[in-house]
Amino acid sequence: MNRQQASRRRATAVFLGVCLFNFAGYGLIINCFGLFLSPVSVAQNISITEISLTHTVRTLCGMAGTVLAGRLMPRYDLRKYLALVCLGLAGAAVLTARSTVFWHFMLSAALLGFAAGLGIYTLVPLVISEWFTAPGGYIGLATACGGLGGIVFSPVLARVIQCRGWQAGYLLIAAVALLVMLPAGVFLIRFRPGELGLEPCTGKKTVRAGRRESVPLPMDAGVTPDQAAHMPVFYLIIGMFIAVSLVSGAYTHVPAMLRAKGYGEMAVGGLNACYQMGAALTQFLLGALSVRWGIRRTMELFLTIIGVGAVGLLLTGSGSVILTGVFALMLGGGRALGVVEGPILVREAFGHRCYNTIFSNLYTAYLTACALTTTIYGLIYDSTGSYTVVFLFILVCIVLAALTVFGSLFCIRRSVWRAAAAAQRHT
Numbered sequence: 216m217n218r219q220q221a222s223r224r225r226a227t228a229v230f231l232g233v234c235l236f237n238f239a240g241y242g243l244i245i246n247c248f249g250l251f252l253s254p255v256s257v258a259q260n261i262s263i264t265e266i267s268l269t270h271t272v273r274t275l276c277g278m279a280g281t282v283l284a285g286r287l288m289p290r291y292d293l294r295k296y297l298a299l300v301c302l303g304l305a306g307a308a309v310l311t312a313r314s315t316v317f318w319h320f321m322l323s324a325a326l327l328g329f330a331a332g333l334g335i336y337t338l339v340p341l342v343i344s345e346w347f348t349a350p351g352g353y354i355g356l357a358t359a360c361g362g363l364g365g366i367v368f369s370p371v372l373a374r375v376i377q378c379r380g381w382q383a384g385y386l387l388i389a390a391v392a393l394l395v396m397l398p399a400g401v402f403l404i405r406f407r408p409g410e411l412g413l414e415p416c417t418g419k420k421t422v423r424a425g426r427r428e429s430v431p432l433p434m435d436a437g438v439t440p441d442q443a444a445h446m447p448v449f450y451l452i453i454g455m456f457i458a459v460s461l462v463s464g465a466y467t468h469v470p471a472m473l474r475a476k477g478y479g480e481m482a483v484g485g486l487n488a489c490y491q492m493g494a495a496l497t498q499f500l501l502g503a504l505s506v507r508w509g510i511r512r513t514m515e516l517f518l519t520i521i522g523v524g525a526v527g528l529l530l531t532g533s534g535s536v537i538l539t540g541v542f543a544l545m546l547g548g549g550r551a552l553g554v555v556e557g558p559i560l561v562r563e564a565f566g567h568r569c570y571n572t573i574f575s576n577l578y579t580a581y582l583t584a585c586a587l588t589t590t591i592y593g594l595i596y597d598s599t600g601s602y603t604v605v606f607l608f609i610l611v612c613i614v615l616a617a618l619t620v621f622g623s624l625f626c627i628r629r630s631v632w633r634a635a636a637a638a639q640r641h642t
Contacts, residue, residue, distance in 0.1 A: 218414065219416075222408055225413055229346055233339055236396050237358065237364070238361065238363060239396045241358075241361030245335060246494070249468060249470040252467065252468070252471050259320075266320075267589045267593030268590050272325050274586030277586075278579045280331065281333075282332075283332070283333060284338075284575060285575025286575070287333070288406055293405055294400065294401045294404070297404060300334030303329070310326065311324070338404075339358050339558075341570075341575075345406060350558075351559045355499050355555050356499050358554050359495045359496070359551075362492070362494035362498050365487075366495060372387065373481065373484030374484070436568060437565055437569060438566060451619050451626065452619070453580045456580040457584040458612045459556075459616045461612040466550055467592075475602060476539070491547060493543065498554065498555050501551050505555075510563070517548050517551070521549045524549075528543060553581045557574075560620070561573060561574045
């Protein structure tokens with residue numbers, strides 16, 4: 216077996232490990248949080264706004280973990296690193312299950328969020344980008360596993376909560392962290408091929424002529440974090456992350472939105488699975504189509520689909536369960552914009568040279584806005600008794616996302632460093 220074959224085989228194992236880790240981590244721990252909102256609120260006599268605030272704390276602490284992840288993952292043995300992350304996730308979930316007063320929930324949410332930031336939020340874009348020179352499709356597929364995990368775990372978790380209580384739901388999270396995520400992190404995932412004497416895998420060139428922003432460039436090409444901070448595209452991407460996070464942040468309230476329409480607990484679990492299915496499908500298709508069609512055409516298509524889903528959910532009632540499922544699936548695509556298109560845009564705009572640091576810094580804007588979104592939507596619902604204003608706000612954010620993405624692509628096409636790197640590649 217030559218070096219390139221060994222690299223591809225090992226890259227496949229790492230990719231499968233990342234997919235499994237994301238399937239359990241993102242699918243259950245991140246995507247299914249909304250299922251706890253109403254049960255915990257009713258059982259503990261805590262308002263939806265207060266429960267939403269625990270998610271805000273959780274995501275803000277996840278932001279801190281994300282900043283550290285971009286700096287710690289490249290420096291330490293990833294097996295030990297992920298083992299500690301999984302133990303932290305399990306411990307925080309058990310603490311949440313044993314919480315009895317509001318400050319207990321806040322503390323356990325902070326611990327759970329910090330552990331998630333260290334190991335879940337950025338594992339896919341950071342590791343996949345090290346193993347593949349053209350990582351867009353692989354990032355999309357690995358991220359889609361998080362949506363697939365949401366599809367699988369959403370009805371399971373809803374059933375567990377209904378039959379055994381919300382505490383059993385958090386114990387399920389602890390079990391999955393130890394029995395699924397821990398083995399994947401220890402036995403399959405490595406940070407970069409150089410640690411094993413291998414090299415990144417090169418993909419097929421499927422980009423059409425003229426789409427300069429998608430032409431693969433050398434792994435050592437790119438700008439420094441200081442240089443990136445002086446580029447207009449840096450702030451456009453921050454704006455994009457904030458806009459799409461306000462669309463994505465609705466995921467924590469989707470179960471409550473469905474209950475507000477009059478659906479029962481099991482119907483909510485099934486319809487929430489439709490939302491997660493939309494996230495999974497969009498995550499896969501965004502990565503694949505961005506390589507084949509280009510980022511602009513792909514985003515035009517999916518922003519339109521997500522907008523139609525938001526309008527549809529706003530207008531449908533509990534008597535249209537099939538339509539509600541279809542529109543929930545379409546709105547679920549909003550979960551993909553930041554976690555798939557964000558890494559692709561960052562890599563296109565700034566290269567791979569300092570990608571880990573630049574992406575981690577930019578992704579904090581996404582997580583911060585997500586954290587605030589959950590509480591803001593909770594406040595809107597508690598003050599108005601309806602999610603109508605939330606849906607209208609989501610539509611405005613979709614328009615803002617389109618403007619910032621297209622502005623970013625305009626800057627990328629005129630990027631000086633990309634032109635220089637492309638010229639060097641052909642000499």
